[in-house]
Amino acid sequence: GAVVSQHPSRVICKSGTSVKIECRSLDFQATTMFWYRQFPKQSLMLMATSNEGSKATYEQGVEKDKFLINHASLTLSTLTVTSAHPEDSSFYICSARGGYGELFFGEGSRLTVL
Protein backbone atom coordinates (compact mmCIF):
# COMPACT_ATOMS: atom_id res chain seq x y z
CA GLY A 1 0.00 0.00 0.00
CA ALA A 2 0.93 3.64 -0.30
CA VAL A 3 3.30 5.00 2.28
CA VAL A 4 3.30 8.39 3.92
CA SER A 5 6.43 9.26 5.82
CA GLN A 6 6.75 11.86 8.53
CA HIS A 7 10.00 13.30 9.83
CA PRO A 8 11.04 13.68 12.52
CA SER A 9 9.12 11.07 14.47
CA ARG A 10 10.11 12.75 17.73
CA VAL A 11 11.43 16.22 18.43
CA ILE A 12 12.21 18.05 21.63
CA CYS A 13 12.81 21.77 21.51
CA LYS A 14 13.14 24.74 23.78
CA SER A 15 10.32 27.20 24.23
CA GLY A 16 10.47 29.98 21.67
CA THR A 17 12.12 28.00 18.91
CA SER A 18 10.51 26.91 15.64
CA VAL A 19 10.13 23.31 14.55
CA LYS A 20 9.50 21.95 11.06
CA ILE A 21 7.75 18.63 10.45
CA GLU A 22 7.80 17.02 7.02
CA CYS A 23 5.15 14.83 5.45
CA ARG A 24 6.10 12.93 2.30
CA SER A 25 4.10 10.66 0.07
CA LEU A 26 6.72 8.12 -0.94
CA ASP A 27 5.19 6.31 -3.89
CA PHE A 28 2.38 8.52 -5.08
CA GLN A 29 1.62 12.14 -5.76
CA ALA A 30 -0.69 13.93 -3.37
CA THR A 31 -2.23 17.22 -4.38
CA THR A 32 -3.99 17.36 -1.03
CA MET A 33 -2.64 16.61 2.41
CA PHE A 34 -4.22 17.11 5.79
CA TRP A 35 -2.61 17.98 9.13
CA TYR A 36 -4.09 16.72 12.37
CA ARG A 37 -3.19 17.24 16.00
CA GLN A 38 -3.75 14.68 18.73
CA PHE A 39 -3.39 15.20 22.47
CA PRO A 40 -2.81 12.15 24.72
CA LYS A 41 -5.81 9.84 24.87
CA GLN A 42 -7.82 12.19 22.69
CA SER A 43 -9.08 12.19 19.16
CA LEU A 44 -7.51 13.63 16.05
CA MET A 45 -8.43 17.24 15.37
CA LEU A 46 -8.03 18.60 11.87
CA MET A 47 -5.78 21.64 11.78
CA ALA A 48 -5.58 22.45 8.10
CA THR A 49 -5.90 21.23 4.55
CA SER A 50 -2.77 21.60 2.47
CA ASN A 51 -3.09 21.95 -1.30
CA GLU A 52 -0.10 21.80 -3.59
CA GLY A 53 0.77 25.17 -5.03
CA SER A 54 -1.76 27.16 -3.03
CA LYS A 55 -2.31 28.47 0.47
CA ALA A 56 -3.46 26.06 3.13
CA THR A 57 -6.99 26.20 4.46
CA TYR A 58 -7.05 26.35 8.24
CA GLU A 59 -9.79 25.12 10.52
CA GLN A 60 -11.52 27.56 12.83
CA GLY A 61 -9.43 28.34 15.88
CA VAL A 62 -6.11 27.30 14.36
CA GLU A 63 -3.59 30.14 14.19
CA LYS A 64 -2.21 30.23 10.66
CA ASP A 65 0.72 32.42 11.70
CA LYS A 66 1.72 29.93 14.36
CA PHE A 67 1.29 26.79 12.30
CA LEU A 68 2.81 27.51 8.91
CA ILE A 69 1.99 24.99 6.22
CA ASN A 70 3.80 24.73 2.91
CA HIS A 71 2.91 22.27 0.17
CA ALA A 72 5.57 23.08 -2.38
CA SER A 73 5.55 19.81 -4.31
CA LEU A 74 3.24 16.91 -5.05
CA THR A 75 5.04 14.72 -2.55
CA LEU A 76 5.92 17.06 0.31
CA SER A 77 4.01 19.16 2.79
CA THR A 78 5.63 20.80 5.80
CA LEU A 79 4.22 22.06 9.07
CA THR A 80 6.28 24.62 10.95
CA VAL A 81 5.36 25.36 14.54
CA THR A 82 6.69 28.86 15.10
CA SER A 83 7.78 30.16 18.50
CA ALA A 84 6.74 26.90 20.09
CA HIS A 85 5.51 26.84 23.67
CA PRO A 86 4.81 23.92 26.03
CA GLU A 87 1.11 24.00 25.15
CA ASP A 88 2.07 23.17 21.55
CA SER A 89 3.41 19.82 22.72
CA SER A 90 1.33 17.23 20.91
CA PHE A 91 1.28 14.42 18.37
CA TYR A 92 1.06 15.84 14.85
CA ILE A 93 -0.20 13.53 12.11
CA CYS A 94 -0.49 14.11 8.39
CA SER A 95 -2.52 12.28 5.80
CA ALA A 96 -2.26 12.34 2.04
CA ARG A 97 -4.94 11.73 -0.54
CA GLY A 98 -4.12 9.05 -3.09
CA GLY A 99 -5.13 8.92 -6.72
CA TYR A 100 -8.38 7.10 -6.04
CA GLY A 101 -9.39 9.37 -3.19
CA GLU A 102 -8.17 7.12 -0.42
CA LEU A 103 -6.39 8.66 2.55
CA PHE A 104 -3.07 7.41 3.87
CA PHE A 105 -1.80 8.50 7.26
CA GLY A 106 1.74 9.09 8.38
CA GLU A 107 3.20 7.61 11.54
CA GLY A 108 2.98 10.90 13.38
CA SER A 109 5.50 13.29 14.90
CA ARG A 110 5.64 13.81 18.64
CA LEU A 111 6.63 17.34 19.60
CA THR A 112 7.73 18.14 23.12
CA VAL A 113 8.40 21.77 23.96
CA LEU A 114 10.38 22.34 27.15
Added chain:
Amino acid sequence: QQQVKQSPQSLIVQKGGISIINCAYENTAFDYFPWYQQFPGKGPALLIAIRPDVSEKKEGRFTISFNKSAKQFSLHIMDSQPGDSATYFCAASIGGGNKLTFGTGTQLKVEL
Protein backbone atom coordinates in the same frame (compact mmCIF):
# COMPACT_ATOMS: atom_id res chain seq x y z
CA GLN B 1 -16.53 20.72 12.58
CA GLN B 2 -19.63 18.60 12.76
CA GLN B 3 -19.59 16.16 15.65
CA VAL B 4 -19.26 12.42 15.50
CA LYS B 5 -20.13 10.82 18.82
CA GLN B 6 -18.48 7.52 19.71
CA SER B 7 -19.14 5.01 22.49
CA PRO B 8 -18.00 3.35 24.62
CA GLN B 9 -14.88 5.23 25.66
CA SER B 10 -13.26 1.99 26.70
CA LEU B 11 -14.07 -1.67 26.23
CA ILE B 12 -12.74 -4.92 27.64
CA VAL B 13 -13.54 -8.12 25.75
CA GLN B 14 -12.48 -11.68 26.29
CA LYS B 15 -10.47 -13.41 23.60
CA GLY B 16 -12.81 -14.86 21.01
CA GLY B 17 -15.62 -12.48 21.89
CA ILE B 18 -17.27 -9.79 19.82
CA SER B 19 -16.22 -6.17 20.23
CA ILE B 20 -18.86 -3.60 19.32
CA ILE B 21 -18.22 0.12 18.98
CA ASN B 22 -20.90 2.61 18.07
CA CYS B 23 -20.90 6.01 16.41
CA ALA B 24 -23.55 8.61 15.66
CA TYR B 25 -23.29 11.62 13.41
CA GLU B 26 -25.23 14.81 12.86
CA ASN B 27 -24.36 16.07 9.42
CA THR B 28 -26.55 14.34 6.84
CA ALA B 29 -24.12 15.46 4.13
CA PHE B 30 -21.57 12.93 5.38
CA ASP B 31 -21.31 10.11 2.86
CA TYR B 32 -18.13 8.28 3.76
CA PHE B 33 -17.66 6.49 7.08
CA PRO B 34 -14.28 4.86 7.78
CA TRP B 35 -12.97 3.15 10.88
CA TYR B 36 -9.35 3.50 11.94
CA GLN B 37 -7.15 1.49 14.29
CA GLN B 38 -4.38 3.24 16.17
CA PHE B 39 -1.62 1.73 18.28
CA PRO B 40 0.24 3.89 20.83
CA GLY B 41 2.69 6.26 19.20
CA LYS B 42 1.56 5.40 15.69
CA GLY B 43 -0.62 7.00 13.08
CA PRO B 44 -4.12 5.65 12.44
CA ALA B 45 -4.56 2.85 9.93
CA LEU B 46 -7.70 2.35 7.86
CA LEU B 47 -9.59 -0.81 8.80
CA ILE B 48 -12.78 -0.66 6.80
CA ALA B 49 -15.09 1.97 5.37
CA ILE B 50 -18.68 2.20 4.21
CA ARG B 51 -20.85 4.50 2.13
CA PRO B 52 -24.53 5.09 2.93
CA ASP B 53 -25.84 3.13 -0.04
CA VAL B 54 -25.23 -0.15 1.80
CA SER B 55 -26.30 -1.23 5.29
CA GLU B 56 -23.45 -3.59 6.03
CA LYS B 57 -19.92 -4.28 4.88
CA LYS B 58 -17.72 -7.14 6.00
CA GLU B 59 -13.99 -7.59 5.60
CA GLY B 60 -12.56 -10.57 7.42
CA ARG B 61 -13.35 -10.27 11.13
CA PHE B 62 -14.45 -6.64 10.79
CA THR B 63 -18.02 -5.62 9.95
CA ILE B 64 -19.56 -2.18 9.67
CA SER B 65 -23.30 -1.86 10.19
CA PHE B 66 -24.87 1.36 8.92
CA ASN B 67 -28.29 2.80 9.77
CA LYS B 68 -28.90 5.85 7.62
CA SER B 69 -32.25 6.81 9.15
CA ALA B 70 -30.81 6.73 12.66
CA LYS B 71 -27.56 8.36 11.54
CA GLN B 72 -25.59 5.64 13.30
CA PHE B 73 -22.93 3.18 12.34
CA SER B 74 -21.03 0.56 14.26
CA LEU B 75 -17.95 -1.62 14.08
CA HIS B 76 -18.10 -5.27 15.03
CA ILE B 77 -14.89 -7.19 15.58
CA MET B 78 -15.59 -10.90 15.56
CA ASP B 79 -13.34 -13.43 17.33
CA SER B 80 -11.47 -10.61 19.05
CA GLN B 81 -7.77 -11.28 19.65
CA PRO B 82 -5.23 -9.72 22.03
CA GLY B 83 -3.53 -8.19 18.99
CA ASP B 84 -6.71 -6.21 18.36
CA SER B 85 -6.05 -4.24 21.55
CA ALA B 86 -5.76 -0.67 20.31
CA THR B 87 -7.72 2.56 20.06
CA TYR B 88 -10.42 2.63 17.42
CA PHE B 89 -11.78 5.76 15.83
CA CYS B 90 -14.80 6.17 13.65
CA ALA B 91 -14.81 9.07 11.25
CA ALA B 92 -16.97 10.73 8.65
CA SER B 93 -16.44 12.96 5.66
CA ILE B 94 -18.27 14.48 2.75
CA GLY B 95 -16.86 12.48 -0.10
CA GLY B 96 -14.05 10.01 0.31
CA GLY B 97 -10.60 11.52 0.44
CA ASN B 98 -11.75 14.71 2.06
CA LYS B 99 -11.17 16.06 5.53
CA LEU B 100 -12.31 13.68 8.21
CA THR B 101 -14.24 14.39 11.37
CA PHE B 102 -13.14 11.83 13.93
CA GLY B 103 -15.06 10.31 16.80
CA THR B 104 -13.67 10.49 20.31
CA GLY B 105 -12.10 7.05 20.20
CA THR B 106 -12.58 3.72 21.97
CA GLN B 107 -9.76 2.02 23.80
CA LEU B 108 -10.21 -1.71 23.30
CA LYS B 109 -8.49 -4.31 25.42
CA VAL B 110 -8.84 -7.97 24.55
CA GLU B 111 -7.99 -10.22 27.46
CA LEU B 112 -6.85 -13.81 27.34
